[in-house]
Amino acid sequence: MKKNVVAIMGPTAVGKTKLSIELAKRFNGEIISGDSMQVYKGLDIGTAKIKQEEMQSIPHFMLDIREPDEEFSAADFKELVQQYITDITARGKLPIIVGGSGLYIQAALYDYNFSERKRNPILSKKLEERAQTEGIMSLYQQLERIDSEQAKKIHPNNHRRVIRAIEIYETTGMTMSDYEKNQVMESPYNPILLGLEMSRTLLYERINKRVDQMIEEGLLTEVKKLYDKGYADCQSMKAIGYKEWISYFKGEQSLDETIELLKRNSRRYAKRQYTWFKNKMNISWYSVTPSTIDKDFSLIFKELAGILKK
Structure with a gap:
């Protein structure tokens, strides 16, 4: 029988991390980050990387495994994630991938062949x-x-x-x-694809608030530290939350302009994520709102329990 693998997808700030923790607790799971930028050490606040205290002692993988000046591809992601899926299932646990990097998750779940695409x-x-x-x-x-x-x-x-x-x-x-x-869209696993969606207005409000919170938590200091170490032109610094600051450090835009640019880019990224997920993968979508999220999640728990019993 194929191994069950749960994947939680959706746009930034929709509540994927919260759901992943609840699923892991209820279904004996361990969590694999499906975010292509959370692999980098030192990129914590801007990638909304889960904090140690938020993990609730649940094992997390694919976090802080690369230095900021290292390259990291979808092929690298696929290879490592498939190893973790094997290890997690061998321990009798449920692998739960959570993140917004759609192509990377798809590559791992559907066994994309990157062998002919070596770098030149x-x-x-x-x-x-x-x-x-x-x-x-x-x-x-x-x-x-x-x-x-x-x-x-x-x-x-x-x-x-x-x-x-x-x-x-x-x-x-x-x-x-x-x-x-x-690519043949046949998976070596039994992928259970869960998507979270929220009304555009509510989601954009959450994104704007999340950016404000990132600023309060010290995002500027985090990015400046990376910039001062000479990482400005690295792949890691092309991520939303980091690239917007380069012009600020060069004196080409104000702090307020930088923050507004970061909010705008984050909202646009969420829109692109929706489009990609809706067009590329057969996901079961669940609508959530900030005020009813616990009730919304209870439906997911119930339906997932039914799927896993089959």
Whole structure:
């Protein structure tokens, strides 16, 4: 029989972490972070990384496993997560993946084959140099010509993914979209996909409040420490919550402008997350509100108990 794996997905600030803890307590689970940026040490506040006291003694994996200047890919994520799923189930526990990095979670659950997509460091460096001299829009326009479908999914400011998509095409002759279409959507597990959604108005209010809370908790100090260590151009610092501060440190925008930019980017990211999850994965969606979240969760507990008994 295939192993059961629960995955909790949805936009930022919707309540995924809270649900993961409750599920782990009720169903003898252990938690795997499904966030591509929580793997980095020192990126705590801006990634909304769960605090030690919030874990309630439940084991958590895929947190703080990379230095801020290290690369980390969906292929790396898949390999590690599949190892954790094996280890957790061998102990008679239920693996629970929780996070908003949809492609990474999908890659792990549906066993994406990344073997033909090894990095080409020479080509990658050449493309990065072009981005510096010609500007990223030059490369983005090239990607639009090569793979218009993928270009629509990637924001021009996401240098790493733009360069990676071009690198794949120039190395293999196949576009990233071709690779995605050729993936067989059959899982080696029994994936139980749970999605949390909330009205746009309420979610955006929560996102704005979360950013304010991050500021109070010391986000500025956290990012400045990383910036001062020379991590500004690293993959980790391209994350929302970090990249917005670079212009502030350079004196190009005010503190208020930076905070508003962070809120706006977080809201836009939530919208993109919704779109991706709704289009790419067969998720059972549950509507929640901040005032009724405990009652909303009770329905999930009941339905999951029924699924796991089968």
